Amino acid sequence: MADIKEIMKPENLVYGKSKVLTDNVMSYCPGCTHGVVHKLIAEVIEEMDIQEKTIGICPVGCSVLAYNFLDIDWQQAAHGRAPAVATAVSRLKPEKIVFAYQGDGDLASIGTAEIIHACNRGENIVVIFINNGIYGMTGGQMAPTTLEGMPTSTSPYGRDIKLAGHPLRITELIAQLPGTTFVTRQSAHTPAAVRKCKKAIRKAFDNVEGKKGTSFIEVVSTCSSGWKLSPVKSNEWMVEHMFPFYKLGDLKDE
Amino acid sequence: MTEEIIIAGFGGQGVLSMGKILAYSGIMQDQEVSWMPSYGPEMRGGTANVTVILSDNRISSPILFEYDTAIILNQQSMDKFEKSVKVGGTLLYDPNGIIHPPQRKDIKIYKVEAVEEAARMQSAKSFNMIVLGAFLKIKPIVKLENIIKGLKKSLPERHHHLIPMNEKAITRGMEIIEEVK
Amino acid sequence: MADYRLMKGNEVIAEAAIRYGCDGYFGYPITPQSEIMETLMLRKPWEETGMVVLQAESEIAAINMVYGGAACGKKVMTSSSSPGISLKQEGITYIAGAELPCLIVNVVRGGPGLGTIQPAQSDYFQAVKGGGHGDYRLIVLAPASVQEMNDFVGLGFDLAFKYRNPVMILSDGVIGQMMEKVQLGEFKPRWTNEQIIKMYGSWATTGKTPDRKHNIITSLELDSSRQEKFNHKLIEKYKVISENEVRFEEIACEDAEYLFIAYGSSSRICQKAIEIARAKGIKVGLLRPITLFPYPTKKIQSMLSKIKGILAVEMSAGQMVEDVRLAVEGKVPVQHFGRLGGMIPTPNEVVHALEEQIIKGK
Numbered sequence: 001m002a003d004i005k006e007i008m009k010p011e012n013l014v015y016g017k018s019k020v021l022t023d024n025v026m027s028y029c030p031g032c033t034h035g036v037v038h039k040l041i042a043e044v045i046e047e048m049d050i051q052e053k054t055i056g057i058c059p060v061g062c063s064v065l066a067y068n069f070l071d072i073d074w075q076q077a078a079h080g081r082a083p084a085v086a087t088a089v090s091r092l093k094p095e096k097i098v099f100a101y102q103g104d105g106d107l108a109s110i111g112t113a114e115i116i117h118a119c120n121r122g123e124n125i126v127v128i129f130i131n132n133g134i135y136g137m138t139g140g141q142m143a144p145t146t147l148e149g150m151p152t153s154t155s156p157y158g159r160d161i162k163l164a165g166h167p168l169r170i171t172e173l174i175a176q177l178p179g180t181t182f183v184t185r186q187s188a189h190t191p192a193a194v195r196k197c198k199k200a201i202r203k204a205f206d207n208v209e210g211k212k213g214t215s216f217i218e219v220v221s222t223c224s225s226g227w228k229l230s231p232v233k234s235n236e237w238m239v240e241h242m243f244p245f246y247k248l249g250d251l252k253d254e
Numbered sequence: 255m256t257e258e259i260i261i262a263g264f265g266g267q268g269v270l271s272m273g274k275i276l277a278y279s280g281i282m283q284d285q286e287v288s289w290m291p292s293y294g295p296e297m298r299g300g301t302a303n304v305t306v307i308l309s310d311n312r313i314s315s316p317i318l319f320e321y322d323t324a325i326i327l328n329q330q331s332m333d334k335f336e337k338s339v340k341v342g343g344t345l346l347y348d349p350n351g352i353i354h355p356p357q358r359k360d361i362k363i364y365k366v367e368a369v370e371e372a373a374r375m376q377s378a379k380s381f382n383m384i385v386l387g388a389f390l391k392i393k394p395i396v397k398l399e400n401i402i403k404g405l406k407k408s409l410p411e412r413h414h415h416l417i418p419m420n421e422k423a424i425t426r427g428m429e430i431i432e433e434v435k
Numbered sequence: 436m437a438d439y440r441l442m443k444g445n446e447v448i449a450e451a452a453i454r455y456g457c458d459g460y461f462g463y464p465i466t467p468q469s470e471i472m473e474t475l476m477l478r479k480p481w482e483e484t485g486m487v488v489l490q491a492e493s494e495i496a497a498i499n500m501v502y503g504g505a506a507c508g509k510k511v512m513t514s515s516s517s518p519g520i521s522l523k524q525e526g527i528t529y530i531a532g533a534e535l536p537c538l539i540v541n542v543v544r545g546g547p548g549l550g551t552i553q554p555a556q557s558d559y560f561q562a563v564k565g566g567g568h569g570d571y572r573l574i575v576l577a578p579a580s581v582q583e584m585n586d587f588v589g590l591g592f593d594l595a596f597k598y599r600n601p602v603m604i605l606s607d608g609v610i611g612q613m614m615e616k617v618q619l620g621e622f623k624p625r626w627t628n629e630q631i632i633k634m635y636g637s638w639a640t641t642g643k644t645p646d647r648k649h650n651i652i653t654s655l656e657l658d659s660s661r662q663e664k665f666n667h668k669l670i671e672k673y674k675v676i677s678e679n680e681v682r683f684e685e686i687a688c689e690d691a692e693y694l695f696i697a698y699g700s701s702s703r704i705c706q707k708a709i710e711i712a713r714a715k716g717i718k719v720g721l722l723r724p725i726t727l728f729p730y731p732t733k734k735i736q737s738m739l740s741k742i743k744g745i746l747a748v749e750m751s752a753g754q755m756v757e758d759v760r761l762a763v764e765g766k767v768p769v770q771h772f773g774r775l776g777g778m779i780p781t782p783n784e785v786v787h788a789l790e791e792q793i794i795k796g797k
Binding site for chain 3: 057072076078081089096113114116
Binding site for chain 3: 316407
């Protein structure tokens with residue numbers, strides 16, 4: 001039997017952790033999409049060699065602690081205000097690559113004004129939008145993106161359209177704004193989807209480097225804890241229920 | 255020397271700019287000055303007024319409730335400010351549009367027919383400078399040369415060609431002011 | 436003769452910011468302070484110094500833009516009036532919690548609610564006692580003249596960076612709207628990125644370089660004991676500020692038996708009231724707090740042996756008077772006089788209040 005040391009040689013390395021990821025243990029639940037997307041952003045930053053140039057803006061929500069996991073300079077914004085914060089960083093430090101990382105409650109509910117106006121101004125930033133249709137951090141309340149009939153702790157009998165209005169497809173709205181250059185909806189539930197998602201993230205970061213305006217990536221995601229399903233069941237539920245309403249693909253690529 | 259003045263009339267009559275020129279002239283002769291306008295929606299087409307203070311000393315309150323001189327250019331302002339002139343103070347008004355002329359006996363009252371005179375000069379915009387000239391005739395608190403210097407500082411360069419016209423209007427105002435006995 | 440100009444308080448804020456090397460202004464229109472952003476847009480400083488000026492979609496966005504800029508070590512500011520400042524409170528407490536330097540100008544109008552656009556001083560508590568949630572303080576400067584509107588922009592930025600703390604200029608509609616003669620400061624160049632890295636690279640998000648750990652700007656601390664430690668650190672900072680940064684002015688205090696305490700435009704009215712009162716033989720002086728936090732508590736205490744009574748004059752229902760009473764500790768009578776809702780007290784009313792409430796002791 002070969003010694004483990006015989007195997008652990010650089011030439012045998014087929015996969016490694018990005019050096020932009022810190023060694024901190026991620027605080028996300030098993031099956032959560034955040035961890036995958038964090039990894040993809042870290043890999044893109046490493047591949048583009050822009051660790052020094054990148055400033056991340058993280059939200060209020062489960063990813064409030066994103067700053068612990070990516071080894072770049074971070075600002076943690078007030079709930080929903082990441083696009084306003086990113087606007088100022090991008091305007092005052094045009095040499096930097098600025099991205100805002102937001103969830104659906106943050107971006108599509110409390111921060112609607114900020115995201116619409118930042119995108120409308122065409123701020124030269126990337127927005128990563130994690131949409132899992134629920135408030136994860138506060139314990140599974142109804143989000144603006146919660147599907148009709150979907151039970152949450154504040155819609156225990158399922159989202160009632162008459163009571164709570166319709167789930168918001170904000171990405172379609174964003175795609176209408178002339179300031180955006182690239183608007184896409186991705187997922188990260190299969191290896192193929194992960195590869196596609198990473199390509200989209202790379203394109204968005206390239207766009208900022210090329211000063212092309214706002215690039216917006218929605219990642220349709222799962223929340224096993226909030227949905228009260230196993231990670232595998234969550235993925236199945238997402239494919240069956242989320243994807244028909246939140247259709248994957250590019251909405252705009254100029 | 256401290257002179258506390260209220261200038262009051264309609265928005266668009268040049269009330270605020272007259273006050274500004276007066277204040278700038280004060281700076282030109284090394285005085286302390288303040289210019290405090292009424293502000294807000296009341297200024298849009300309604301009455302406008304500005305308190306101007308020139309003093310050799312540090313100015314205390316920029317907002318006043320009684321004045322050495324009131325320059326009054328419409329009836330609403332007459333109703334509001336005639337009573338605010340200090341005893342022994344001065345009231346200068348343009349009788350155009352004034353239905354109830356001032357009645358007080360304990361102040362000096364002057365009139366200047368500036369609207370008519372500006373029409374005669376075919377220069378409606380000279381109106382406020384005619385009034386300013388009239389005021390300076392009775393209260394020569396700033397020198398004409400400092401007014402001209404003040405105009406040069408407060409007007410954009412492209413309007414400097416208007417200064418001779420303003421000077422003419424000031425001189426005319428000095429000539430046509432009358433005391434009301 | 437010095438180069439004096441005749442300018443509005445609001446215009447001067449804009450001009451002073453450009454001249455002091457301000458990197459960014461983010462605002463939203465509201466009366467009576469819109470001239471600040473209007474002046475900046477007319478001046479186009481981005482062509483001259485590279486200063487960024489942006490009309491935000493709301494006061495909320497504006498203050499969060501300030502957060503983002505300040506977190507980069509940039510000299511950034513916003514301005515608004517009372518209702519808009521209320522909207523900014525969330526951002527302000529984040530800025531205080533993340534220990535970021537910035538300048539906030541409040542040209543106060545009467546309230547509550549939409550209130551009036553006329554001048555008031557009814558935001559004292561909000562400015563001085565915190566305003567948003569959590570234990571924090573702003574350094575609060577109260578200009579009483581157009582010249583001080585100019586001077587406090589530079590002073591405000593200096594204090595903000597010295598203590599990594601937000602600074603508020605608490606002005607009002609009188610100071611913002613009036614013109615006085617003013618001597619503007621010399622142009623100071625904006626800091627270069629290299630200077631910012633040298634001065635503030637230990638905390639600012641200037642980009643993570645191999646020679647340092649990544650910088651994180653946040654006000655979040657999930658560990659209670661660490662949060663408490665941080666709260667104590669802030670309290671210590673406020674103590675140091677209270678010891679070193681108290682500013683005030685005394686007028687006619689040498690022989691004074693009675694004292695007005697008033698800040699901002701009320702202090703100007705009190706100066707007129709002193710002229711009237713002294714003509715009547717009443718020996719009254721004025722203590723004008725220039726910093727409202729830190730408050731000149733010790734100064735007031737040092738004056739009490741010669742003073743028979745104090746009238747706090749403010750255009751509010753009685754807010755600053757509480758700080759006067761805390762300083763005086765019942766040793767001499769303290770009364771409040773003010774007008775509300777955009778009404779401005781007349782000097783005669785102030786003198787009358789002194790006679791009735793303090794001298795006659797009613």
